[in-house]
Amino acid sequence: MLEIRNLNKRYGNFYALRNLNLTVEDGELFGFVGANGAGKTTTMRICVGLLGADSGEVYIDGKRMLSNHRALSRKVGYVPDFFGVYNAFTAMEYMQFFAASYGLVGEDADRLCMDLLRLVKLDHKAETDVNGLSRGMKQRLCLARALVHNPDILFLDEPASGLDPRARFELKEILKNLSSMGKTIIISSHILPELSEMCTTIGIIDHGQMMLKGSIDDIHRAAAMQSPLIIAVADSAVDDAFMILQENPFVQHLNARGNLIEVVFTGNKQAEAGLLSSLVTAGIPILSFTRQEGSLEALFMQIVSRNSPQNRGPANAQGKPGNNRGPVPGQRPAGGMPMNGGMPMNNGMPMNGGMPMNGGMPMNGGMPMNGGMPMNGGMPVNNGMPMNGGMPMNGGMPVNGGMRNE
Numbered sequence: 001m002l003e004i005r006n007l008n009k010r011y012g013n014f015y016a017l018r019n020l021n022l023t024v025e026d027g028e029l030f031g032f033v034g035a036n037g038a039g040k041t042t043t044m045r046i047c048v049g050l051l052g053a054d055s056g057e058v059y060i061d062g063k064r065m066l067s068n069h070r071a072l073s074r075k076v077g078y079v080p081d082f083f084g085v086y087n088a089f090t091a092m093e094y095m096q097f098f099a100a101s102y103g104l105v106g107e108d109a110d111r112l113c114m115d116l117l118r119l120v121k122l123d124h125k126a127e128t129d130v131n132g133l134s135r136g137m138k139q140r141l142c143l144a145r146a147l148v149h150n151p152d153i154l155f156l157d158e159p160a161s162g163l164d165p166r167a168r169f170e171l172k173e174i175l176k177n178l179s180s181m182g183k184t185i186i187i188s189s190h191i192l193p194e195l196s197e198m199c200t201t202i203g204i205i206d207h208g209q210m211m212l213k214g215s216i217d218d219i220h221r222a223a224a225m226q227s228p229l230i231i232a233v234a235d236s237a238v239d240d241a242f243m244i245l246q247e248n249p250f251v252q253h254l255n256a257r258g259n260l261i262e263v264v265f266t267g268n269k270q271a272e273a274g275l276l277s278s279l280v281t282a283g284i285p286i287l288s289f290t291r292q293e294g295s296l297e298a299l300f301m302q303i304v305s306r307n308s309p310q311n312r313g314p315a316n317a318q319g320k321p322g323n324n325r326g327p328v329p330g331q332r333p334a335g336g337m338p339m340n341g342g343m344p345m346n347n348g349m350p351m352n353g354g355m356p357m358n359g360g361m362p363m364n365g366g367m368p369m370n371g372g373m374p375m376n377g378g379m380p381v382n383n384g385m386p387m388n389g390g391m392p393m394n395g396g397m398p399v400n401g402g403m404r405n406e
Contacts, residue, residue, distance in 0.1 A: 017042055
């Protein structure tokens with residue numbers, strides 16, 4: 001249904017999206033998870049045609065959409081994170097207004113509007129002024145508005161933000177109902193457990209890149225694998241168990257509390273079985289061998305921390321991330337020059353008049369900031385030439401300390 005290929009968006013030197021790739025199947029309720037600023041809203045705005053991409057493409061049903069806004073507007077519905085409502089309208093008038101914008105008028109349009117209000121459980125508020133609706137009701141009204149033209153895909157940007165628990169529950173039930181009707185839904189949030197309760201598939205985005213995508217079961221398994229092993233052994237066997245565990249290449253860290261050994265273990269289920277077998281073969285009395293219950297929040301934080309700027313190498317010219325070891329001293333970023341520390345910042349050329357602004361050179365008081373010449377105190381400001389036809393500006397006398405004002 002929806003395919004995003006190599007999507008890039010940059011604001012100056014900041015990459016909002018870095019070669020983002022994503023596929024959402026027909027009828028999925030896809031949870032788009034990421035911290036604030038991770039790229040969720042940027043992706044959605046590009047997908048619905050409200051924002052241009054620097055490069056990349058969005059396909060719906062195999063057709064390119066970014067260059068065909070008319071077709072795109074028929075295919076998608078969008079509920080933004082901050083939406084406007086017309087307070088002077090009743091809920092029914094609000095729906096009729098948007099139906100008319102799609103050429104839907106008359107009795108058929110009225111029936112459609114009432115059906116949509118009923119779908120979002122607002123039919124009893126049809127004649128209520130929008131101004132009199134709660135935030136949760138306004139959110140549902142905005143969702144009904146996005147369904148007026150019967151789109152194939154719905155994009156909802158943090159629709160549960162600011163809602164109370166009851167309003168969130170009602171919204172979740174409505175979205176599940178829409179999904180069961182065959183709608184493809186992409187919903188963003190920075191709260192992973194919230195989405196896990198209703199979504200069929202989840203993708204975690206960070207710094208404009210898709211870090212992890214899978215079904216809810218896959219995500220829960222990944223969370224479990226990030227949790228430590230808890231091994232209980234006989235008191236007399238703790239030291240021997242420690243020695244055996246330390247020899248395993250998947251064991252990253254050990255911590256003992258009495259006869260309980262906490263093991264940070266990076267292997268899969270098969271490697272776990274091998275670890276247990278090595279302990280039993282060595283004659284270690286095993287009282288219990290379990291994984292600590294996985295936490296979705298812990299998985300999310302581990303992914304975000306691993307992809308944080310201090311843990312990533314510099315980005316290359318195409319916006320691709322570097323390695324996960326962090327920058328190496330003296331390593332050169334895009335453009336071939338170091339980013340700081342006495343060298344130019346812009347593609348091998350100084351940013352300001354021939355001298356760097358930082359990293360070992362003064363910004364004032366002895367070194368020029370503009371055009372290679374001092375700004376004051378004995379030399380012209382503009383490349384050594386007067387601004388006013390070679391003549392002083394003030395009645396034949398220089399303006400600034402014996403020199404012409406440039």
